[in-house]
Amino acid sequence: MALEMGREELERVLRHGEETYPHECCGLLLGRAAEDGGRVVAEAYRMRNANTESPQNRFVFDPQEHFQAQRAARARGLEIVGFYHSHPDHPAWPSQFDLDHAAWPGYSYLIVSIQQGRAAQEAGVNSFELAEDRSRFLQETIAVR
Amino acid sequence: MQIHIPTPLRAFTGQQATVEAQGRDVGEALEDLVRTHPPLRAQLFNADGQLRSFVNVYLNDEDIRYTGSGKTPVNASDTISIVPSIAGGCAGASLGSAGRC
Numbered sequence: 001m002a003l004e005m006g007r008e009e010l011e012r013v014l015r016h017g018e019e020t021y022p023h024e025c026c027g028l029l030l031g032r033a034a035e036d037g038g039r040v041v042a043e044a045y046r047m048r049n050a051n052t053e054s055p056q057n058r059f060v061f062d063p064q065e066h067f068q069a070q071r072a073a074r075a076r077g078l079e080i081v082g083f084y085h086s087h088p089d090h091p092a093w094p095s096q097f098d099l100d101h102a103a104w105p106g107y108s109y110l111i112v113s114i115q116q117g118r119a120a121q122e123a124g125v126n127s128f129e130l131a132e133d134r135s136r137f138l139q140e141t142i143a144v145r
Numbered sequence: 146m147q148i149h150i151p152t153p154l155r156a157f158t159g160q161q162a163t164v165e166a167q168g169r170d171v172g173e174a175l176e177d178l179v180r181t182h183p184p185l186r187a188q189l190f191n192a193d194g195q196l197r198s199f200v201n202v203y204l205n206d207e208d209i210r211y212t213g214s215g216k217t218p219v220n221a222s223d224t225i226s227i228v229p230s231i232a233g234g235c236a237g238a239s240l241g242s243a244g245r246c
Binding site for chain 1: 162
């Protein structure tokens with residue numbers, strides 16, 4: 001499967017990571033499912049990192065804010081196709097913590113690396129799907145249009 | 146009442162974004178949902194029949210944790226939404242090679 005997103009939206013994710021550095025940023029990937037089973041991102045939607053204890057290496061959505069964002073997206077005809085977050089000064093690769101806290105297979109999980117406050121550009125951007133048995137992440141290609 | 150289905154779970158509802166369900170409370174409505182769409186049971190409930198820890202359920206605008214959980218009464222005009230808890234981050238053991246988070 002693949003994640004397709006516009007360069008402008010990818011840049012929005014990278015800028016978000018730079019702005020919140022040294023804390024992790026997080027957000028929604030809004031768009032639609034592609035006919036081939038992949039996902040097409042129409043908009044990267046910023047969320048607040050509600051983790052106040054350790055925001056430099058953890059993020060969490062406020063549940064109420066997530067619910068409100070989901071409802072607003074639905075009203076605009078958009079679906080939540082995935083989520084993004086940043087790894088400050090760490091590679092764009094999922095951690096055990098990411099795996100332990102993943103939701104369902106079928107979402108894209110986009111991770112960006114922010115090194116010393118700067119986005120590592122496309123070399124520091126990876127996206128993953130959760131395996132059907134939830135045992136691991138599977139890297140997916142990102143098609144930037 | 147209608148139940149809004151999260152995008153990745155629509156593979157189990159014939160790609161329907163909303164499903165009609167029957168019941169007197171949220172618990173019965175969700176049971177009706179998984180009864181008519183059996184693959185959803187494992188996605189929403191654990192082996193003990195409890196909602197999986199990352200699954201949040203809203204009745205209209207309210208999290209059912211604060212309204213009586215599965216015993217929250219429902220009306221035909223109500224809407225149930227399913228929202229996953231989302232968390233993560235670069236903490237804990239690496240899943241990749243040395244140097245990865």
